[in-house]
Amino acid sequence: MEFEVVIGLEVHAQLNTKTKIFCSCPTSFGDEPNTNVCEVCLGLPGALPVLNKEVVKKAIALGTAINATINQKSIFNRKNYFYPDLPKGYQTSQFEIPIVEAGEIYIDFEDGTTKRIGVTRAHLEEDAGKNIHHGNVSHVDLNRAGTPLLEIVSEPDMRSSEEAILYLKKLHAILRYLDISDANMQEGSFRCDANVSIRPKGETKLYTRAEIKNLNSFKFIQKAIDYEVERQSNAWEDGVYEKEVVQETRLYDTEKNETRSMRGKEDSAEYRYFPDPDLLPVLVPDDMLAECIQIPELPDQKRDRFLKEYGIKEYDANVITSSVEMAQFYETMISEGAGAKNAVTWLTVELLARLSHGMTLMTSPVDAVKLASIVKRIEDGTISGKAAKEVLDYLMENNSNVDEAIEKLGLKQVSDDGAILAIIDAIISANADKVAEYRGGKDKLFGFFVGQTMKESKGAANPSKVNELLKSRLDA
Ligand SMILES: Nc1ncnc2c1ncn2[C@@H]1O[C@H](COP(=O)(O)OP(=O)(O)OP(=O)(O)O)[C@@H](O)[C@H]1O
Ligand SMILES: [Mg+2]
Ligand SMILES: [Mg+2]
Known part of the structure; x- marks a missing residue:
């Protein structure tokens, strides 16, 4: 049987506000446990939330970037469930009226084609705390409780793990371009739940989805989806699909490369959603909306502009605009006077290959x-070009400027006509027979003279100068 893969993704992006979504506690990462807490995020009785306006602005920016509908009136609901890291016994989230609805993200394949992935909604919500387990004892750290999240939910439009990764990378880039989330995957500021199902090719109905949680690297997301597709299609082939593939939340074990059932997945009715009586509907006035839809240039626009302005290849333009840091790096190189095509190679090939582990373009020496x-x-x-690689190697290790490095390494090319001509003349008089053959029509010998000149200059002669001067002497 041939199957089609169906994937829908939920991404939780932490918004980069200074303070939490409903109180003024700081959102800083890595502090002593339970130090960034107050009566609101601890869920103490009687404490009242106040919405942080910044999170609304950032959500509108994302909505604008993905051509979505911005709801000028949205509502916060209570999503009720019990878990030790959730002190209030409910998560404040948006449900029937989210702030952002019906958007789209375009993914780009290497062959130059694109595909539209629908974005169902993006809603604001608070993060929960963190359970920390030591042997038989568990602790709860509530520093993260109340941190603002934007949950971005896609349509089930992706048909392979590759498409899922392209979508996630594009969304990641958009968040960074907008500067609304640091989207740091290691620190959990960009987390993905992958919903996966399969169906016989040609069918259009959706089959039961399994939801894989706790995925925090592109590599593991891809592996987890591939594993899950394999598991579901095996179950189908073995005639145990109904029993094995149920609506549930699964965890991906990175060491064993497998997904395992964690718990059954509630339908939304189980959460008893209702509007939070402590929070008024969110109303975005026209003037605030007008201000928030002013957003910076996005990856796709930047790519199209680079193609037009710099005449570089489409593939390269996609690579360079895939992150805001790389795009900025590239544009700085151009404004410093580097040629557009050489800048691509020296950035994407030479420099990237030399960034050692943990080093980024921002911290590159x-x-x-x-x-x-x-x-x-x-x-x-x-x-x-060869000498330039040595210069780059040297500068990765030593704090020096480029001209000093060239001087120190003795890599300056000889472009001075007199010096090169002296070498050429010596070679011509030592090889009178070859000169005669060349002049008699044996054009191939030109390479011999170039080689000799370069050798004699110990590689320092400027090759195009050598060509030019050799021609003038030999063809004279
Ligand atoms: N049959 C299916 N196969 C694959 N993906 C699906 C299928 N049905 C729905 N999805 C995807 O699952 C996701 C559902 O996310 P949504 O936030 O709406 O609900 P949820 O997972 O039930 O809620 P929660 O936020 O509590 O996890 C969407 O991305 C949707 O596209
Ligand atoms: Mg979900
Ligand atoms: Mg969800």
């Missing part, structure tokens, strides 16, 4: 200005 100077020194003939 060679910044955009320095890398641009290296490229400019190639373009003005001061150094060869």
Whole structure:
């Protein structure tokens, strides 16, 4: 039987506000447990929440970026369930009227085609705390309780784990471009739940989905989805689909590379959602909306502009705009005067390959200005491309400027006509027979003379100068 894979993703992005969504406790990461808490986020009786306006602005920015409908009136609900890390006994979230509805994100395949993925909704909610287990004892850290989240829910539009990853990377980039979330996956600021089902090819109805939670790296998300697809199709082939594939929440075990059942998945009715009586409906006035829809250039727009302005390849434009840091790095190189095409290679191939573990473009010892100077020194003939690699290696390790490094490493190309001509003339007089053959029509010998000249100059002669001067002497 041939199956079609159906995937819908829920992403929880932590919004990068200074304070929590309903109180003024800080949202900083990694502090001593239970130090960033107050009566509101501890859920003490009688404490009243006050909505942080910043989270509304950030949600509207995301909605604008994905061409969504912005609801100028939305509602906070209580989603009731019991869990030790949830002190109020309910999570304050949006349900029937979220702030953002019906958007779209375009994913780009390597062959240049694109696909539209629908975004059902994006709603505001608070994060829960964290249970910490030590042997038989469990502790609860409520620093994270009340941290603002935007839950972005996709339509079940993805048909492979590759599409799921492309969608997540695009959404990640959009959040970073908008600067509304640091989207740091290690710190849990960008978390994904993957809903996976299969169906016989050609059918349009949705079959039972399994929801895989706790996925915090692109690699593991892809592996978890692949495992789950395999598990479900095996169950189908073995005639145990109904028994094995049930609506449930599963956990992915990164060590065993498998998903395991964690708990049955409630239908939304089980949560007894109702509007939170402590919070008024969220009303966004026209002037606030007008202000919030002013957003910076997004990855797709930047890519299209780079294609037009810089004439680089589509693939390269996609790579460079895939992160806001890389796009900024590239544009700084261009404004420093590096050629557009060389800048692509030196950034995406040479520099990225030299960033060691944990190093990013932001912390690279060679910044955009320095890398641009290296490229400019190639373009003005001061150094060869090969020598430039040595310069880059050196600058990754040593704090120096580009021209000093070239000087110190003795890599300056000889472009001075006189010096190169002296070498050429010596070679010509030592090889009179070959000169005669060349002049007699054996064009291939030109390479021999180039090789000899480069060798004699110990690789320092500027190759295009060598070509030019050799021609002038030999063809004279
Ligand atoms: N049959 C299916 N196969 C794959 N994905 C599905 C299927 N049905 C729904 N989905 C996807 O599952 C996700 C459901 O997310 P949603 O937040 O609406 O509900 P939930 O998972 O029940 O709620 P919760 O926020 O409590 O996890 C959506 O991304 C949707 O596209
Ligand atoms: Mg879910
Ligand atoms: Mg959800």
